[in-house]
Amino acid sequence: MMKTAVIYATKTKHSKKLAQAIGLFLDITVQxxxxxxxxxxxxxxxxxxxxxxxxxxxxxLAYIKTLEAPMPKYAALVTSCASGSQKQIAVCNILEEKGIKVLDEFVCKGRILFVSATHPNAKDLKAATDFAQKIVAGGLK
Ligand SMILES: Cc1cc2nc3c(=O)[nH]c(=O)nc-3n(C[C@H](O)[C@H](O)[C@H](O)COP(=O)(O)O)c2cc1C
Known part of the structure; x- marks a missing residue:
């Protein structure tokens, strides 16, 4: 059976919320x-x-750099930002350098002051779990 893990890094807990929604959906404890x-x-x-x-x-970035063999085979990124469009480029690069294939990235809005003030909301959490479902259902080769 495929083993899946969910990790998060956060300053203002939006990523924690997203991670926990995905963890609940996949029935795994997030870290x-x-x-x-x-x-x-x-x-x-x-x-x-x-x-x-x-x-x-x-x-x-520092944590990902410490990953050692046996490393995860695949990764999927979930990104929270006020613009709703910026990606975790450095994370992606480090993973690929380590031979971890990045399957896809889901970006959703996260509030900063008055920008994207209502995010992440229930719809965002649902979209994040839909993304996780799509990744898991895709099957890994
Ligand atoms: C210090 C700081 C800098 C930020 N810079 C950006 C930025 O460059 N682009 C952006 O879209 N959002 C930016 N944001 C908004 C955060 O990406 C957004 O609030 C996100 O949801 C934070 O995730 P977290 O709650 O998991 O820490 C910034 C937020 C903070 C606190």
Whole structure:
């Protein structure tokens, strides 16, 4: 059976909300990167994170750099940002450098002050779980 894990990095807890929605849907416990999650024999890794000044949290990048074999085979990214359009480019690059294939990235809006003020909302959480379902249902080769 495919082993899936969900990790998140957050400053203002939106990514935690998204990760928990996905974890609930997949029936797995999600882990904050501050807990330094150990990813033994994981086939598919969901990484949920926000964007700050156009970039991911340095702590998330540092954590991903520490991943060692046996590494996850695949990753899927879930990204929270006020613009609703910025991606976790550095995360994606580090993963690909390590031979972890990034299947897809789902970006959703996350509030900062008055920008995207109602996000993430119930619709966003549903869209995130729909994304997770699509990734899992896609089957990994
Ligand atoms: C210090 C800071 C910088 C941010 N910079 C950006 C940015 O460059 N682009 C963007 O779209 N959103 C930006 N945001 C908004 C966050 O990406 C958004 O609030 C996201 O939901 C945060 O995720 P988190 O709650 O998991 O930390 C910024 C937020 C903070 C607090």
């Amino acid at each position: 904050n990167i501050t807990e330094n999650p150990v990813l033994d024999d994981v086939d598919l890794l969901f990484i949920v994170g926000g964007i700050y000044g156009g970039a991911s949290m340095p702590e998330l």
